[in-house]
Amino acid sequence: MKEILDAILASDSTPADFENLPLPExxxxxxxxxxxTEMFAGLTTGEKDPRKSLHLDEVPVPELGPGEALVAVMASSVNYNSVWTSIFEPLPTFAFLERYGRTSPLARRHDLPYHIIGSDLAGVVLRTGPGVNAWQPGDEVVAHCLSVELESADGHDDTMLDPEQRIWGFExxxxxxxxxxxxxxxxxMPKPAHLTWEEAAAPGLVNSTAYRQLVSRNGAGMKQGDNVLVWGASxxxxxYATQFALAGGATPICVVSSEKKAGICRSMGAEAIxxxxxxxxxxxxxxxxxxPKEWKRFGARIRELxxxxxxxxxxxxxxxxxxxxSVYVTRKGGTIVTxxxxxxxxxxxxxxxxxMNLKRIVGSHFANYREAWEANRLIAKGKIHPTLSKTYPLHxxxxxxxxxxxxxxxxxxxVLCLAPREGLGVRDPETRAKHLPAINRFRNV
Incomplete structure (x- = not known):
């Protein structure tokens, strides 16, 4: 791993250098x-402690299959699916791995007595399998978490509808x-060049999820002038929903749980909090x-804003x-997207x-290939910014x-994985300088 890290940190490494690096065992x-999986039996959700169930193990490098890539991970991040996995709710994720393992001989690799978790990364391609032409060793990348097989026609218009759709690092x-x-x-996807490794790893899952949920025609199809109620807006x-609303000409009504979090929303440009x-x-x-009286009081407060x-x-x-x-306060003909x-x-x-008020409830889950790419493109263009507040080492x-x-x-x-410290990986300092206050917005709280 030291040779891999040295090659990533060196300024003159070539694709051939990465291709010739030996992979560790x-x-x-x-x-x-x-x-x-039964370690928290009898405890409430709030009593279950991820620090007891998450382990840092030495594991073998998996076999590389067709259409796949091995990536040296410089940084990752924690999503709520990592929390669910760690507390074995709503069920242990080993059921997902067992089910996936039954689909093909190659998929059997995933059915193990341990589950390596995590649905975000920023890093460098080490190896690509047969049939991969768009990427090569040495490419700096981020990864979205949509894993599909696309052998069924169901997913060809919207890859999220593939019958074998899974969330990488969770299912x-x-x-x-x-x-x-x-x-x-x-x-x-290409790593945004103006971001550090840890910043680039942070948006993936949540940014793409918010994009589909709020902006995409597969979600709410937000338009200019819309009023958008955002729960947990910081x-x-x-x-990310707050940023998309502001960038798209809508008005976010930000619901938070403290004055500190309200201040973050104000710093993003939101006024209705x-x-x-x-x-x-x-x-x-x-x-x-x-x-229902509280629903009505809440709706009246929204109308004040x-x-x-x-x-x-x-x-x-x-x-x-x-x-x-949420159902109560939505306008007639409006949309609740979950x-x-x-x-x-x-x-x-x-x-x-x-x-009676012709409202719609829309289910939205992660994002299809195109939506994930568009969401990442907005990060790379500096239209939407990472919301990283704190970073931990892998252990x-x-x-x-x-x-x-x-x-x-x-x-x-x-979470820093291979990266030895924060602040590494910036390739476009000029663009970074233009957006530095926004990039650091959540750091400065």
Whole structure:
């Protein structure tokens, strides 16, 4: 691994240099273990601690197949799917690996007693398998997390509809929280040249997810002038939704849980902000009963901020805790678009407010190839910026996941894999200088 890192850090390394580097027999990776899936039995979700379940193991380098690439990972980041994996909710991910392993002899590589997690990376291509022509050793890349087979016609118009669609590093093995990752070559995209490794690794999953959910015709199809309610507007997903709304001529109504997070939204340019903690919204009276009066109070507050207008789009991801309110406050004919359920999967809402007011609920999951590429292009052009707030070394990934699980983070939490320190990997300092305050916005909190 030292030879690989030296070649990446050297300014004169060529593709041939990388191609001729010997691959190590093993590498360090963050894993969960199949024989520990019951370790949190009897505990509530909040009591489960990723620091106990995430391990830093030495694992063998996987076999490289057709259409695949091995990437030296300089940096990665923690997403909520990493948290779900670490606490074995809603089910252990080994069920995904077993199912995938049954699909082909090559896929059997993924069905292991350990799961290497992580759905983001920024790094350098080391090897490519047969049939890969667009990438070569030495290319600096980021990876999106869509893994598909595309042997069925179902996915040819929208790759997210492929029957064999999976999220890399969550429903497949050999993820990005490691020193080496195995990806399909069509997951690779050019690394934005003005960003460091850790900054470039941060947007991937959440940026692409927010793009499809909010901007794409497959999601809400946001247009200029729309009012967009963004839950968790300073978080991993919400921070990109807020940027997309502002960049697209819409008005984000940012819902946050503290004055510090409200300040982050203001620094992005948002003006309509609701601090739900300070204003004391309680949408549930108890575990089984929601409070419509609180929905109404919340809707009235939104209209105060918008000049009397209801929201056209609700950017939903908390799920159970907020969904009833989201359906209620959306304008007639508006859209609730949901991509997650971090507070619970079983949603409850008053359907009268949906059907009688012609509202739509749209499910949105990650992004197809084109959407991921467009989202990354906006990062590379400096139109949308990383929201990295803090970075941990690889051996402290458990703490990074703990931060995200406890919601004590801002934006995205990064992880240095092979990169020996922060600040490396910038190839376009001129573009970086133009956007440095925005790049560091979440760092300066």
């Amino acid at each position: 093993s590498y360090r990776a963050v894993t969960v273990h199949k024989d520990e 497949t093995n050999f993820g990005g929280l490691a020193e080496i990752a195995l990806v399909k070559s069509n997951q690779l 978080g991993g997903l919400g921070s 609701i601090d739900r903690s300070a204003e004391g919204y309680r949408f549930w009276k108890d575990e089984h009963t929601q409070d 918008t000049g009397g207008e209801d929201v056209d789009i609700v950017f939903e991801h908390p799920g159970r805790e907020t969904f009833g309110a 991509c997650a359920s971090t507070s619970g999967y079983m949603h409850s809402y008053d359907n009268r407010y949906l059907w 402290e990934t458990g703490q990074a996941a703990h931060d995200v699980h406890r919601n004590v983070h801002q934006g995205k939490v990064g």
